Amino acid sequence: MQxxxxxxxxxxxxxxxxxxxxxxxxxxxNTFAIGSVVLxxxxxxxxxxxxxxxxxxxxxHYFTWIQSGALTIDxxxxxxxxxxxxxxxxxxxxxxIHIYSIxxxxxxxxxxxxxxxLNLFMFFMLTLVLAANYLVLFVGWExxxxxxxxLIGFYFDKKFATDxxxxxxxxxxxxxxxFSLAVFLIFRQFGxxxxxxxxxxxxxxxxxxxxxxxVLLMVGACGKSAQIPLYVWLPDAMAxxxxxxxxxxxxTMVTAGVYMTARSWVIYTHAPIAMDVIAYIGIAxxxxxxxxxxxxxxIKKVFAYSTVSQLGYMFVGVGCGAFSAGIYHxxxxxxxxxxxxxGAGAVIHSLSGEQDMRKxxxxxxxxxxxxxxMFCASLAIAGFPFTSGFLSKDAILLAADHRAPWIYWVGVFxxxxxxxxxxxxxxxxxxxxxxxQEHHPHESPPVMLVPLVxxxxxxxxxxxxxxxxxxxxxxxxxxxxxxxxxxxxVASAAGLLGIALAYLMYVLKPGIPDSIASGAKGLYTLVYxxxxxxxxxxxxxxxxxxxxxxxxxxxxxxxxxIDGIVNGIGARAxxxxxxxRLAQSGNARSYATWVAFGSVLVIFLxxxxxxxx
Amino acid sequence: xxxxxxxSWFLMxxxxxxxLGVAGFIFRRNIITMFxxxxxxxxxxxxxxxxxxxxxxxxxxxxxxxxxxxxxxAEAAVGLAIILTIFKNRGTLNIDELNSMKN
Numbered sequence: 053m054q055x056x057x058x059x060x061x062x063x064x065x066x067x068x069x070x071x072x073x074x075x076x077x078x079x080x081x082n083t084f085a086i087g088s089v090v091l092x093x094x095x096x097x098x099x100x101x102x103x104x105x106x107x108x109x110x111x112x113h114y115f116t117w118i119q120s121g122a123l124t125i126d127x128x129x130x131x132x133x134x135x136x137x138x139x140x141x142x143x144x145x146x147x148x149i150h151i152y153s154i155x156x157x158x159x160x161x162x163x164x165x166x167x168x169x170l171n172l173f174m175f176f177m178l179t180l181v182l183a184a185n186y187l188v189l190f191v192g193w194e195x196x197x198x199x200x201x202x203l204i205g206f207y208f209d210k211k212f213a214t215d216x217x218x219x220x221x222x223x224x225x226x227x228x229x230x231f232s233l234a235v236f237l238i239f240r241q242f243g244x245x246x247x248x249x250x251x252x253x254x255x256x257x258x259x260x261x262x263x264x265x266x267v268l269l270m271v272g273a274c275g276k277s278a279q280i281p282l283y284v285w286l287p288d289a290m291a292x293x294x295x296x297x298x299x300x301x302x303x304t305m306v307t308a309g310v311y312m313t314a315r316s317w318v319i320y321t322h323a324p325i326a327m328d329v330i331a332y333i334g335i336a337x338x339x340x341x342x343x344x345x346x347x348x349x350x351i352k353k354v355f356a357y358s359t360v361s362q363l364g365y366m367f368v369g370v371g372c373g374a375f376s377a378g379i380y381h382x383x384x385x386x387x388x389x390x391x392x393x394x395g396a397g398a399v400i401h402s403l404s405g406e407q408d409m410r411k412x413x414x415x416x417x418x419x420x421x422x423x424x425x426m427f428c429a430s431l432a433i434a435g436f437p438f439t440s441g442f443l444s445k446d447a448i449l450l451a452a453d454h455r456a457p458w459i460y461w462v463g464v465f466x467x468x469x470x471x472x473x474x475x476x477x478x479x480x481x482x483x484x485x486x487x488x489q490e491h492h493p494h495e496s497p498p499v500m501l502v503p504l505v506x507x508x509x510x511x512x513x514x515x516x517x518x519x520x521x522x523x524x525x526x527x528x529x530x531x532x533x534x535x536x537x538x539x540x541x542v543a544s545a546a547g548l549l550g551i552a553l554a555y556l557m558y559v560l561k562p563g564i565p566d567s568i569a570s571g572a573k574g575l576y577t578l579v580y581x582x583x584x585x586x587x588x589x590x591x592x593x594x595x596x597x598x599x600x601x602x603x604x605x606x607x608x609x610x611x612x613x614i615d616g617i618v619n620g621i622g623a624r625a626x627x628x629x630x631x632x633r634l635a636q637s638g639n640a641r642s643y644a645t646w647v648a649f650g651s652v653l654v655i656f657l658x659x660x661x662x663x664x665x
Numbered sequence: 666x667x668x669x670x671x672x673s674w675f676l677m678x679x680x681x682x683x684x685l686g687v688a689g690f691i692f693r694r695n696i697i698t699m700f701x702x703x704x705x706x707x708x709x710x711x712x713x714x715x716x717x718x719x720x721x722x723x724x725x726x727x728x729x730x731x732x733x734x735x736x737x738x739a740e741a742a743v744g745l746a747i748i749l750t751i752f753k754n755r756g757t758l759n760i761d762e763l764n765s766m767k768n
Contacts, residue, residue, distance in 0.1 A: 638764055638765075639760075639761070639764055640760060640764075641690070641691055641694075641699075641760060644687075644690055644691055645691050648687050648691065
């Protein structure tokens with residue numbers, strides 16, 4: 053079936069644009085970059101079509117990558133229904149965002165570099181989802197992290213962008229450390245890293261070990277999918293171009309953690325404690341990130357915290373055993389969050405780079421198409437009845453209700469907040485009067501609008517077009533949750549209440565938010581400053597590490613010890629040499645004197661020792 | 666004949682000659698004198714060899730003495746040639762003025 057073609061096509065695009073793109077015209081760069089991704093999408097479609105309904109996993113073996121003692125790592129790609137969903141999401145949304153980027157990046161420098169990185173990202177992401185063992189998955193996992201770093205720091209002449217790139221990379225190292233440990237443990241226990249072999253043996257393994265593996269895998273997922281306590285990099289990652297935020301930091305890469313967790317479902321179903329931890333972390337992240345999102349003024353920051361929050365929902369789904377619901381939300385979230393970011397990008401584009409919502413307003417009549425698609429996306433994320441977001445979020449909340457009602461109620465409250473802050477952003481941007489400087493906002497070119505419209509249709513109807521829970525029934529263990537109308541109605545009501553409240557506060561009575569902010573000043577400051585988590589991390593982790601490195605490692609170990617030894621040896625040699633060079637007079641007679649004295653000394657010593665026999 | 670003279674006298678003579686040679690080598694400044702002092706040292710050693718060869722009735726000592734004489738002859742030829750060249754080039758035989766091993 054030539055599965056390798058799927059990632060190889062974007063890789064070819066990356067190599068061509070990366071090596072020769074500097075000399076290409078923009079049209080040629082577009083041809084290779086977008087062409088390769090669209091071809092990959094078409095190849096995915098063809099593959100899935102010829103594999104039929106994928107009743108079982110289909111694996112292709114290419115070569116043995118590592119062969120060392122008991123360790124054998126094959127370079128295998130595998131497709132099952134879970135992978136199929138991910139492939140379609142990654143290549144489909146990826147294609148749309150690539151097309152959109154033609155318009156968005158038209159006036160930016162480093163055009164070919166941007167598309168080369170984007171193609172490289174597609175290659176690694178597709179490797180990640182196609183991998184048939186943990187190590188190949190890890191290659192993709194690290195590769196997307198690299199591309200994320202490169203693209204966050206795309207505007208490398210701006211310090212905050214490069215700082216954000218470093219932050220993303222370093223925070224992800226913590227998660228990857230956990231992931232690596234989990235992989236080591238898996239190999240130690242199962243003697244293999246192949247998904248098929250590991251999952252076949254997992255039911256017989258000790259529960260404690262499986263729990264440890266599950267928790268360590270989850271640490272990796274927390275880094276990649278921006279969960280508490282490692283979520284801090286994602287909001288900063290918005291320093292990259294907006295299409296990057298949409299593709300990598302909303303739709304695909306950050307969902308890799310959810311995918312990996314769902315992929316390892318066999319381990320988790322046998323480690324209930326690890327699953328509980330995932331659900332708790334997920335719900336905590338969903339709640340905390342949503343509260344932070346309430347008070348942000350940067351339109352991309354709002355959606356960034358919303359992404360963190362929605363990823364929390366996916367973790368709740370996975371942690372409650374509703375793996376297909378988690379993947380369902382992953383897909384619908386990819387639709388509407390990509391659309392939200394791309395729409396925000398269109399707004400920012402039309403205002404020539406303005407991101408502060410306090411300087412927007414009244415854009416609804418000036419950029420009606422953007423406004424319309426943003427409305428669809430906002431409805432979907434708010435869980436408005438019968439949108440795709442409603443379906444997937446309800447699937448998760450129902451599973452949560454089944455597992456632990458308090459998770460459900462926190463989730464419902466979070467859903468209300470989600471609806472509120474998304475519509476707050478929507479109303480602040482498109483309603484009221486224009487608050488920015490005199491400027492003529494312009495509608496985006498068709499090349500940007502067409503992907504937006506397609507995504508808008510998917511945001512509303514994607515949940516019906518792709519019935520993920522039915523499709524994935526063959527992959528995941530049955531998790532039958534009775535369809536109850538009550539919890540569904542409550543969740544929808546929370547969403548509608550959030551929308552109504554946002555309408556009241558930001559359209560009807562615009563004075564309310566300020567009076568609340570001044571009324572509950574302490575709370576507002578706390579939320580506005582994101583609970584000071586960055587500052588706390590700075591004081592607790594960064595400063596001690598930097599200070600310790602400076603004082604102990606640099607001044608102490610490096611300068612004091614290592615340099616001290618090296619310089620000390622040098623200084624001693626110099627000193628001894630300085631004394632000895634006095635003997636090197638160059639005078640033959642003084643040398644002879646030394647020889648004579650030396651001989652006398654030797655003879656004297658020999659005599660002392662008893663003489664020669 | 667030699668039987669009446671104790672062996673230690675020969676060794677003492679050899680040691681005295683050797684010390685004179687060393688002293689001459691160290692304290693005199695003329696290269697020719699130093700050269701002669703070296704010959705004195707060599708012959709002092711030769712005397713020791715011969716003494717012990719006689720005492721022990723072994724031929725090795727005689728052999729070594731001949732070796733030393735041959736080497737000394739060769740050394741004299743080469744050494745005098747060098748001294749001659751030095752004198753031609755520098756116009757002096759004072760060892761302190763011929764100090765070119767440093768710098």
